[in-house]
Amino acid sequence: MAHPRSAAWCGLACLIFAATLAAQTPVAPYCIEPALAPDRPEVAFVSGGDIWSAPLAGGEAHLLVSHPAVESRPLFSPDGTRLAFVSDRTGGGDIYVLQLASGALKRITFDDGREQLDAWSRDGKWLYFSSTAQDVAGSNDIFRVSAEGGTPMPVSADRYVNEFFAAPSPAGDTLALTARGDTSGQWWRHGHAHIDESEIWIETPGAAPKYQLLEGGDYKSLWPMWSADGSRVYFVSDQGGAENVWEKPVRGGGKARQITQFKDGRVIWPNISYDGKTIVFEREFGIWKLDVASGKTAPIAITLRGASAAPDITHLTLNNQFRGMELAPDGRKVAFEAHGEIFAASSRDGGQATRVTRTAASEAQAAWAPDSRRLVYVSDRDGNYHLYLYDFSTSQEKRITDGAAGDSAPLWSGDGKSIAFLRGGKQLCVYDVAGGQVRTLATGEFAKPPFGFGRPFTWSPDNRWVAYETRGDRNYLNVYVVPAAGGEPRQISFLSNGGGGSVLWSPDGTYILFDTSQRTENNAIARIDLIEKTPRFREDRFRDLFKEQPGRGQDAAAGEGRGGRGAAERPPMKPVEIVFDGIRNRLSELATGLDARLQQISPDGRTLLIFGGHRPPAEPLYLLAR
Numbered sequence: 001m002a003h004p005r006s007a008a009w010c011g012l013a014c015l016i017f018a019a020t021l022a023a024q025t026p027v028a029p030y031c032i033e034p035a036l037a038p039d040r041p042e043v044a045f046v047s048g049g050d051i052w053s054a055p056l057a058g059g060e061a062h063l064l065v066s067h068p069a070v071e072s073r074p075l076f077s078p079d080g081t082r083l084a085f086v087s088d089r090t091g092g093g094d095i096y097v098l099q100l101a102s103g104a105l106k107r108i109t110f111d112d113g114r115e116q117l118d119a120w121s122r123d124g125k126w127l128y129f130s131s132t133a134q135d136v137a138g139s140n141d142i143f144r145v146s147a148e149g150g151t152p153m154p155v156s157a158d159r160y161v162n163e164f165f166a167a168p169s170p171a172g173d174t175l176a177l178t179a180r181g182d183t184s185g186q187w188w189r190h191g192h193a194h195i196d197e198s199e200i201w202i203e204t205p206g207a208a209p210k211y212q213l214l215e216g217g218d219y220k221s222l223w224p225m226w227s228a229d230g231s232r233v234y235f236v237s238d239q240g241g242a243e244n245v246w247e248k249p250v251r252g253g254g255k256a257r258q259i260t261q262f263k264d265g266r267v268i269w270p271n272i273s274y275d276g277k278t279i280v281f282e283r284e285f286g287i288w289k290l291d292v293a294s295g296k297t298a299p300i301a302i303t304l305r306g307a308s309a310a311p312d313i314t315h316l317t318l319n320n321q322f323r324g325m326e327l328a329p330d331g332r333k334v335a336f337e338a339h340g341e342i343f344a345a346s347s348r349d350g351g352q353a354t355r356v357t358r359t360a361a362s363e364a365q366a367a368w369a370p371d372s373r374r375l376v377y378v379s380d381r382d383g384n385y386h387l388y389l390y391d392f393s394t395s396q397e398k399r400i401t402d403g404a405a406g407d408s409a410p411l412w413s414g415d416g417k418s419i420a421f422l423r424g425g426k427q428l429c430v431y432d433v434a435g436g437q438v439r440t441l442a443t444g445e446f447a448k449p450p451f452g453f454g455r456p457f458t459w460s461p462d463n464r465w466v467a468y469e470t471r472g473d474r475n476y477l478n479v480y481v482v483p484a485a486g487g488e489p490r491q492i493s494f495l496s497n498g499g500g501g502s503v504l505w506s507p508d509g510t511y512i513l514f515d516t517s518q519r520t521e522n523n524a525i526a527r528i529d530l531i532e533k534t535p536r537f538r539e540d541r542f543r544d545l546f547k548e549q550p551g552r553g554q555d556a557a558a559g560e561g562r563g564g565r566g567a568a569e570r571p572p573m574k575p576v577e578i579v580f581d582g583i584r585n586r587l588s589e590l591a592t593g594l595d596a597r598l599q600q601i602s603p604d605g606r607t608l609l610i611f612g613g614h615r616p617p618a619e620p621l622y623l624l625a626r
Contacts (some may be wrong), residue, residue: 030285030301031061033073036137036273039080043280045287047304053083056278057290058301065098066306073117078274081599083149084116084127095127097147108149114208116140116184120147122274128155128175130164131186140184141162142177156203167224169232175203176214176224176233177250183222187616192238196220200235202250228276233293234259236267236281244268245279245290259295270279324364328372335366335375342366342377344392353396356390357397363388365409369415376400378408387421387431400431401438401556411456413463414573418484420457420466422446428457428468430484441480442489444470459484460511460576461509467492468513469503479503479514479528481578492528504596507605509576513590515597522595525610529586530578557615 034045041056049070054061065071069089076083083098090107093114097106108127109115116130127147130140134157141157142164156163156177165178178184181198189196199216203209215221219239224232227247234247240258243266248256255384260267270281272292279290280300287300327338327347334347340362347351357363361381368375375390382399385406390397403409405424410577412419419431420441428442446456446468457468460481467481476496482489493517503514510530517523591597593612600609 004364008469025228030302031287032282032285033269034280034282034287035271036073036278037076037080038078038274043287044074044076044083046074051083052304052306054300055300056300059303061302061306063306064424073457075117075271077120077147078122079124082124084113084117084120084147088114093146093214094130097127106149107148108145109152110431116164118142119166119168120174121168122170123172124166128166128168130166136160138526142166155205156209165223167226170225170228170230172432173204173616175205176226177203178222178224181220183220184367186224187268190243192219198222200224200233204602214250221246225272225279226276227268228274234270234272234279234378236270245270245281256444260290260297262294286428295309318428324366326366328368328370329370330372333372335368337364337366342375344375367410370414376410376412376419378410400436403438411457411459413456413459413484414461415463422457428466428482430466440484441466441484441486442468442470442480458503458505460505461507462576465576465578467503467505467512477516479512490580492580493526495587496528504599504601506601507603509574513599513601513608515599523597525590525592525596525599526597527590528583529588530576530583532582532586534577
């Protein structure tokens with residue numbers, strides 16, 4: 001089920017906050033999800049994934065709960081002696097109760113999913129929460145569990161209906177709840193959307209629960225809160241435009257009345273005092289208070305005093321969740337993604353990996369430079385996906401793109417002078433490493449690589465061309481080539497097809513491979529010969545079996561095994577030649593006999609590695625000799 005702060009978002013915020021403390025920068029930390037203490041003028045809230053408390057009038061805040069995990073949604077018990085909250089320290093997110101006097105902590109729920117803590121009962125015996133554990137299609141049900149622990153019991157569990165943000169009445173005989181819409185997971189959305197429209201209902205529990213619609217319409221209404229006498233329900237709604245606090249009588253059919261008068265911004269995660277006099281809420285990543293009687297609002301000025309539980313230096317033992325492994329051209333190093341960071345390690349010895357990035361954002365799609373000393377990768381640390389370049393010789397990182405549309409899928413040219421990448425899925429761009437400029441080579445609708453593998457573009461071996469796959473006439477995917485220096489793209493395949501997403505240029509520069517499919521047929525690998533092929537007869541092929549192949553003699557093989565024959569001795573690459581006349585007729589399909597895709601060519605061009613199946617990479621790998 002949706003959590004008030006998704007784990008990813010909370011982890012991001014927590015790391016940002018920790019970095020802020022370490023660097024001692026003047027950036028103000030965020031303060032969210034407030035809750036009022038019943039026996040003293042104090043407010044608890046979340047910052048940096050930890051729980052803090054501060055005077056209601058403002059001032060210094062101090063840590064209440066600090067842990068490397070993410071804590072959220074603190075709620076004081078009615079007598080003020082306990083604090084309930086959600087923590088992901090043991091999994092997706094469970095409810096815990098802290099005894100404030102002794103510091104004793106008890107885990108209350110043990111479900112595999114994430115619980116959304118909603119409220120205490122007024123007698124302090126029960127905790128109400130929402131969960132998707134027992135409904136279908138991601139719908140929430142409302143449960144209650146003893147504050148001492150035990151088996152959760154359903155309170156409102158209408159099948160296929162999303163029920164969440166529960167609030168028991170002061171007398172405990174009825175329950176206010178939010179129903180319908182996707183605001184349980186999309187409470188953060190600002191502005192009107194049909195899927196966010198939600199309603200406030202009053203439930204009278206029992207063997208046959210009774211429901212009364214209190215508030216609903218073409219707007220969202222959520223986070224119900226009871227007045228002290230149980231006659232009114234306060235809630236947040238965006239009816240009329242901006243989000244504000246509203247109230248409505250439970251009986252008598254009176255109309256809803258707007259309490260706060262904000263014209264913009266968001267009012268979220270409100271909490272009402274048990275005496276019904278004060279409401280605190282989150283607004284613009286800060287804590288505000290509302291005097292219910294007068295309707296006056298004011299921000300609470302809070303200064304944090306304390307340190308996060310997360311250590312400055314963390315040693316991670318990474319046993320799983322490796323993604324995007326990339327072998328360096330020299331074969332001695334490997335880069336990979338784990339837990340949203342880029343690491344590099346020895347490909348031969350294993351052991352400890354060097355952490356390349358250390359941010360609260362997500363880094364991925366690492367690609368080695370031909371010199372095996374630099375890495376380019378994608379990060380969204382500044383709010384959008386951009387390319388970053390890391391130089392191991394200087395241990396320096398720099399951002400190299402800043403497009404507003406988002407950059408992805410970087411690929412070095414063979415000479416290491418340029419990096420091709422996609423911008424917003426609409427532009428094929430090239431970054432000049434020496435000059436630092438970005439230029440657009442081609443525009444189109446670029447195919448998304450299937451399952452995150454492969455690229456819909458590739459460099460020619462001589463670095464003079466870029467081949468790419470894009471949607472053209474009638475939305476068909478076909479291959480084009482464009483000069484790397486700039487110029488007019490030329491179409492070189494002419495298929496009525498779909499699928500695709502991976503393009504390769506042969507090491508000798510004479511042909512291009514790409515995968516393609518028809519609607520009801522297996523995926524196939526197509527080959528485009530860039531120059532006219534000279535017909536070869538069977539007799540010629542038989543005679544070739546007796547010819548000595550360059551670099552394949554006994555001495556050459558022994559030299560390669562000892563590292564005696566290196567890349568420096570290879571003959572220079574001949575300029576790639578493309579004969580466009582008649583190229584339409586030089587397309588053929590490789591007879592693999594498989595549902596083949598995501599091909600890779602060996603450096604000598606003699607072997608093809610392909611996936612054979614419908615869902616790579618889980619399906620088998622196949623080697624196809626030329």
